[in-house]
Amino acid sequence: MQTEIAKAFDLADRVAVVTGAASGIGRAASILFAKAGANIVIADRSGDALSETASEISKLGRQVVPVVMDVSNRSEVEALIGTAIERFQGIDIMANVAGIMRGAMFLDVTEEDLDALIAVNQKGVFFGCQAAGRAMAERGGGSIINIASAGMDSPAPNISVYAMTKAAVAMMTRSLATELGPQGVRVNTVAPGFTDTGMTQRHWIDGDGKENLEARDSIWSQMSERVPLGSIGQPEDIAFAMLYLASDASRFVTGQVLRPNGGVAMP
Ligand SMILES: NC(=O)c1ccc[n+]([C@@H]2O[C@H](COP(=O)([O-])OP(=O)(O)OC[C@H]3O[C@@H](n4cnc5c(N)ncnc54)[C@H](O)[C@@H]3O)[C@@H](O)[C@H]2O)c1
Structure with a gap:
């Protein structure tokens, strides 16, 4: 018989959409969500590696739909959510994981780097929150998980724009949590340390x-x-924090930043 604790973390029959699922944290989270029972729509701009994640999930006996797309393109994000709804009739979990890093000293940051980081890390998460948030609000519930970074808590040379985009993700999360709470949609941030x-x-x-x-x-x-x-950190260390936020174990948690970072930042 399933224990109360196992039930709280169980994702059986839930539908999750995970971006950045071809590699690292997104890949680990997709596989862990599948192990917890979810069917998954995985998205990434890198198609070959995405197929490898898809085959790992299939081996677990879950349904998986790989979508090659770019999170910085609004219509592609909307199409991604549309695919999930068409295939599974709705979504329960949206994990906005895709992100990029470009390092440069503040005075040397080019406009191209600035635009690229904002496009993926900030606008990509925004589009994911908007498209998934609409679908979840309409259906009366869901959990959105946005990936920020310990970099947003610890100013350091070379990562100013990356850190700025991640701080924006945490603030976006809090704002949206206030608006979607009444519709049963929780929105939280995970801010990993060096992984x-x-x-x-x-x-x-x-x-x-x-x-x-x-x-x-x-x-x-x-x-x-x-x-x-x-x-x-290992990708699985971050995925377990995401599993907590995806599941009913965190049903009273919204607008928060969870920091699996080994203690490197304690703001
Ligand atoms: N690794 C770390 O130390 C660390 C620390 C803090 C936060 N993070 C964050 O974790 C998230 C995952 O990163 P990771 O460490 O697993 O890196 P990763 O490079 O292994 O994975 C990122 C994935 O995102 C995909 N991606 C990038 N731009 C995309 C786009 N425009 N559209 C669709 N997919 C795109 C990449 O193809 C890749 O598969 C990122 O948001 C990153 O900023 C990572």
């Missing part, structure tokens, strides 16, 4: 997939030293 994904691996894996182990060990130890729990 071992494609976004961070580019510091030690080159374009041909060759890994520089010395560079990796040096970055891991530098990052880990700053963290009270003494390590960097």
Whole structure:
């Protein structure tokens, strides 16, 4: 018999849409949501890697619909939500995970970098919140999870625009939570610390997939030293925080920032 605790975290018969699902945190969250029982629409601009996530989910016996799209394109985001509704009659969980990082010192940031970061990290999440929020409000409930970053809590050189977009995500989340709460829609942010994904691996894996182990060990130890729990995160560590927010275990939680970050930022 299912325990009360297992039931609270159970996503059986729920429908989740996850962007950025071809890699890292989005991939881990899609697979964990599927393990918890959800059917999933996975989206990413990278089609080949998305197919790999889809086949992992199929192996778990869940239904999965991969959609190759760009979150910075409003009509493609609306079409994504339309696909989910058409296929599954509605959506229960929307995880806006897709994001990009471009580092530069503030005085050197080009307008192209500024626009690119805002387009994906800020407008992409906005479009996802709007399209999913409408569908969920109409249906009377749902959970939206937006991915920000510990960078929004810790000002540092080189990441000013990235951090700015992530702070905007947290504020967008809070505003929307006030508007959609009465319709039963919860909206929360997850702000991960430094996590071992494609976004961070580019510091030690080159374009041909060759890994520089010395560079990796040096970055891991530098990052880990700053963290009270003494390590960097794995994608699954972030996915478990997302599972909590996706599930009924967090039914009284909205407008919040959850920080799986090893303690690196404690605002
Ligand atoms: N890895 C970290 O240390 C870390 C820390 C804090 C926050 N984050 C955030 O977590 C989220 C996931 O990043 P990750 O670390 O898994 O990186 P990742 O690079 O492994 O995955 C990001 C995915 O998003 C997809 N994507 C990028 N732009 C897109 C677009 N315009 N449309 C559709 N898909 C797009 C990429 O193709 C990729 O599959 C991002 O929002 C990132 O900012 C990551």
